[in-house]
Amino acid sequence: MLSHPLRPRPRIVVASLLTVVTLAATAAIGLASVRSYTPSPLDQDAAQTAEDALPRLAFLRSELDNGGGERMQALFPEGYFFSSALYGLSWVNVAALDPGLRERALEEARWALERLESDQGTAPFPADADPEYGVYHAGWSAWLRGRIVELAGGVDAAPEEAALLEEDAAELDAAFRAALESGTPYLTAYPGQAWPVDSVVAIAALRLDDRVRSAEEHTPTIEEWTRAVRDRTDPATGLIPHSADPRTGSPLEGARGSSQALLLRFLAEIDPAWAARDYATFSRLFASDIAMLPGVREHPQGDGSPGDVDSGPLVFGLSASASTVALGDAVLFNDGDAADALTGFAEATGSAIETGGERRYLGGVLPVGDAFLVWSLTAGGEHAAPDPAVSGEFSGWWRVPWHVATGILLVLLWWAVLRSWRPFLNRPGPLR
Numbered sequence: 001m002l003s004h005p006l007r008p009r010p011r012i013v014v015a016s017l018l019t020v021v022t023l024a025a026t027a028a029i030g031l032a033s034v035r036s037y038t039p040s041p042l043d044q045d046a047a048q049t050a051e052d053a054l055p056r057l058a059f060l061r062s063e064l065d066n067g068g069g070e071r072m073q074a075l076f077p078e079g080y081f082f083s084s085a086l087y088g089l090s091w092v093n094v095a096a097l098d099p100g101l102r103e104r105a106l107e108e109a110r111w112a113l114e115r116l117e118s119d120q121g122t123a124p125f126p127a128d129a130d131p132e133y134g135v136y137h138a139g140w141s142a143w144l145r146g147r148i149v150e151l152a153g154g155v156d157a158a159p160e161e162a163a164l165l166e167e168d169a170a171e172l173d174a175a176f177r178a179a180l181e182s183g184t185p186y187l188t189a190y191p192g193q194a195w196p197v198d199s200v201v202a203i204a205a206l207r208l209d210d211r212v213r214s215a216e217e218h219t220p221t222i223e224e225w226t227r228a229v230r231d232r233t234d235p236a237t238g239l240i241p242h243s244a245d246p247r248t249g250s251p252l253e254g255a256r257g258s259s260q261a262l263l264l265r266f267l268a269e270i271d272p273a274w275a276a277r278d279y280a281t282f283s284r285l286f287a288s289d290i291a292m293l294p295g296v297r298e299h300p301q302g303d304g305s306p307g308d309v310d311s312g313p314l315v316f317g318l319s320a321s322a323s324t325v326a327l328g329d330a331v332l333f334n335d336g337d338a339a340d341a342l343t344g345f346a347e348a349t350g351s352a353i354e355t356g357g358e359r360r361y362l363g364g365v366l367p368v369g370d371a372f373l374v375w376s377l378t379a380g381g382e383h384a385a386p387d388p389a390v391s392g393e394f395s396g397w398w399r400v401p402w403h404v405a406t407g408i409l410l411v412l413l414w415w416a417v418l419r420s421w422r423p424f425l426n427r428p429g430p431l432r
Contacts (some may be wrong), residue, residue, distance in 0.1 A: 088112025093381030139202030328376030
């Protein structure tokens with residue numbers, strides 16, 4: 001029986017599909033390779049960094065207006081809060097980089113703060129805690145309010161907000177005094193649970209309150225807290241631990257990448273020299289040990305422990321959340337090699353799409369990730385820390401094995417394409 005003349009043979013179908021797949025892979029790998037050379041914020045001027053942040057923030061605002069915070073809340077307990085807080089803080093950073101955006105940034109940051117203090121913003125947290133709603137909510141809210149007062153021009157320019165900040169700081173100070181007297185430097189975020197990173201944020205808010213009011217009211221508490229924390233560091237790394245006994249402050253779990261990357265941003269406000277030393281240690285112990293994959297490990301090198309809800313899924317021990325936040329540390333501490341590698345890798349793997357003035361990563365399915373990224377990229381708008389003693393923890397040659405591996409993949413794909421078409425190319429007459 002003769003086959004229908006218009007029906008393609010199976011081998012032609014396979015060759016055609018393989019060609020389409022290979023063309024798509026070539027385009028994707030080529031685009032990723034180009035994006036891997038995206039300059040980090042340390043290689044741009046402040047105005048360029050601010051301008052680059054605007055389409056990212058436009059996407060986040062659209063998401064928050066359309067239930068993005070609630071969707072993130074369904075994924076983890078602080079999803080709504082984090083999405084809003086980072087949006088507001090990123091706008092403050094943008095205005096610090098480009099003062100021409102100050103008024104718009106104040107409007108957006110104040111809108112974000114309202115979300116933190118709304119019923120939805122406080123719902124996951126214990127109302128009867130000390131401070132109210134726990135140290136996580138109190139610390140981040142006070143920090144955002146303090147940045148808003150600072151951006152507005154200080155106490156005289158924003159007297160009502162400054163008064164609220166002073167009240168927030170007084171409540172936090174009293175809570176820390178009580179905790180220190182009971183034997184721990186750490187306040188709880190939820191009943192019976194203390195994560196040191198939350199207390200670091202809150203202590204930074206006290207330092208910020210003093211700074212915007214040109215006062216030293218909280219200095220005694222901060223100094224006593226600092227001594228207590230230094231007496232309770234992770235014995236394996238010398239860094240602030242991931243979790244602690246809420247009664248004694250003793251480490252329950254050693255330093256981890258996700259919390260360490262986050263707390264270093266705020267430790268720089270509390271004690272810049274201490275933060276710089278810990279950043280150097282963090283870089284040495286937590287930098288990726290996989291040459292092809294720049295990033296940050298969730299656990300120190302040599303520790304193969306699995307990930308959890310804090311770290312997210314780990315790839316060869318690397319945490320996407322820790323790596324994204326560590327980009328902000330690299331910018332803040334002026335670590336050019338790390339900033340270059342982490343920016344390039346994020347752009348190469350994030351599959352960013354910009355349409356309608358909005359830029360989103362991974363199709364916009366995880367907007368809180370976009371929020372962390374823009375907060376990190378705009379970290380230059382924060383109070384700078386001294387340069388740490390970092391030397392080569394993030395290699396500038398990471399793209400070489402990346403290019404080699406993807407190049408080999410493309411060669412194999414195109415070899416398979418040519419092989420699949422060879423029988424038809426060598427056959428005389430039409431393809432039937």
